[in-house]
Amino acid sequence: MPDGAEKKPSRIQLRNRSLILDAALDVFSAYGYRGATLDQISVASGLSKPNILYYFAGKEDIHVTLLNQLMETWLDPLVEMDASGDPLEELLAYVQRKLDMARELPRESRLFAGEIIQGAPRMLPHLEADLKPLFDEKCAVIQAWVDEGKLAPIDPRHLIFSIWSTTQHYADFAVQIGVLMRTDVAAPGADAYLRDLFTKLLMPATR
Amino acid sequence: MPDGAEKKPSRIQLRNRSLILDAALDVFSAYGYRGATLDQISVASGLSKPNILYYFAGKEDIHVTLLNQLMETWLDPLVEMDASGDPLEELLAYVQRKLDMARELPRESRLFAGEIIQGAPRMLPHLEADLKPLFDEKCAVIQAWVDEGKLAPIDPRHLIFSIWSTTQHYADFAVQIGVLMRTDVAAPGADAYLRDLFTKLLMPATR
DNA sequence: GCGCTTTTTGACCAATTGGTAAAGCCACGA
DNA sequence: TCGTGGCTTTACCAATTGGTCAAAAAGCGC
Known part of the structure; x- marks a missing residue:
């Protein structure tokens, strides 16, 4: 699990984090924080919900990022x-x-x-x-x-x-x-x- | 149930509908449609949730109104x-x-x-x-x-x-x-x- | 190809959501 | 005072929510 003092984010991490953030930007900007759901972000990013939570600590973490x-x-x-x-x-x-x-x-x-x-x-x-x-x-x-x-x-x-x-x-x-x-x-x-x-x-x- | 061709809204109806709309304005304007909940409106208006649904057909009805x-x-x-x-x-x-x-x-x-x-x-x-x-x-x-x-x-x-x-x-x-x-x-x-x-x-x- | 780490998934959960049903309450006119 | 109809509540639901966990599936250096 990526946390604390990370070393170098792998190619996959870089790609997926940016996929998630881009999808989240779509969803959050369209529905607001409380109106957006992880499932929407999941669909929009093409990643499963648990997979998203592998890259981010939670919904709020994505939003803050x-x-x-x-x-x-x-x-x-x-x-x-x-x-x-x-x-x-x-x-x-x-x-x-x-x-x-x-x-x-x-x-x-x-x-x-x-x-x-x-x-x-x-x-x-x-x-x-x-x-x-x-x-x-x-x-x-x-x-x-x-x-x-x-x-x-x-x-x-x-x-x-x-x-x-x-x-x-x-x-x-x-x-x-x-x-x-x-x-x-x-x-x-x-x-x-x-x-x-x-x-x-x-x-x-x-x- | 008030619907269709209504007659005259009672004093209570007038008061409660306006209570609900005022509370809903607080909540919707602060959290957006999807982020707002009937429970929040319920608390803010001082009316129970089922009671709110007695005066309005649903969440969307309140918002549209x-x-x-x-x-x-x-x-x-x-x-x-x-x-x-x-x-x-x-x-x-x-x-x-x-x-x-x-x-x-x-x-x-x-x-x-x-x-x-x-x-x-x-x-x-x-x-x-x-x-x-x-x-x-x-x-x-x-x-x-x-x-x-x-x-x-x-x-x-x-x-x-x-x-x-x-x-x-x-x-x-x-x-x-x-x-x-x-x-x-x-x-x-x-x-x-x-x-x-x-x-x-x-x-x-x-x- | 082998072992080890990273990534991904399916199954699952407790809490919250919008909404319902039926019974109870309450005012008010007959 | 007794219905009667408008109002309110208690108890409840099915669906959705954010999130967990262990196991499976890639990657990847060797």
Whole structure:
């Protein structure tokens, strides 16, 4: 049984763990933690239920592993925002990265959203430990840009909230958007719209 | 058993049905449909499980009833947007109404979000039948305003998406916001920020 | 091919799930 | 006060849940 100080995961372990995690991502993002079942993950992964429990300690272990992996990728676009770059360009690039991510990783976005909506029972520590410091740091960067007159005066915190919400919306509410408009034209339209939105918001008045 | 063409619901029926629906809103919005249990609703409502099933045909019946009720209140702010009013004022007022609603009815917002994230299995018909026509109508109104030069040229569909996402974010991601900033200052800050955001976006250039 | 470890499975379990049946309770009008 | 009908509970179920265990079946170095 793999535990404690493992040596080297075998080829089979690597393959099966990733099979399980991928299947679990499907199931958890679609039904939430409590709504997902090991049997669903079993079917989706092609592995028997006891076999899944050979690789993971339990349902919660799978979920936690997924959330841990997610946190890194999730923060990455914000990490990349460079304090020494051009403020408006940096922020617009951040918006674009978040938008791309919502498109490429919609399951991850929904998993994250579901977890937060349900009160983040398994994620609060991560938010406090990883997200909060990064958020504060980047807010300070943006505030400095504002103070230097390189951006219109806005509250950095709400700016970030609005970037998160507008971009993730295209992943989390994809079904609704699918009902309301042709999805094939939604993507480029969203790019242009959000660029326009945040440009107008952030462009300093003195120009 | 109350079904088919009912006469007049008794005082007790009215009270208990609303007790159940209120409790169910708590539970469903917190755990999603599959994650919620009748026992939880039973405890939260103070009624025994069989008693709950005396008033509703089953778990799904409760959920559907909740979603049906929600759809009306949910569309209301958009319905109120008046084609004959001042464009910018109307849209800013719409933003404010959605923001107020997210604050006053966070459970409903989370219930709705959870349902959509999970693919809207029980809501798709509603979206098609109720939301879509209203959405198209209001998009046409906004497009007309744009064509008349009363608003900056924007895509009405993405405008509405961004209004929905930014406002509902404060309800759906309340836990995350609670981690990142003092919640007591979040509300007025959000009001001002979003007014600024959408004013700058929508103000026509020729002024 | 041989022995040893890793992987996989089938059978099984206790707890929880949504739901049912029938009996009991209770108000209220005749 | 006595039914009568609406309301509530107790006892119970079959199905599903996450999880266990020992035995079987691969892998794999030699």
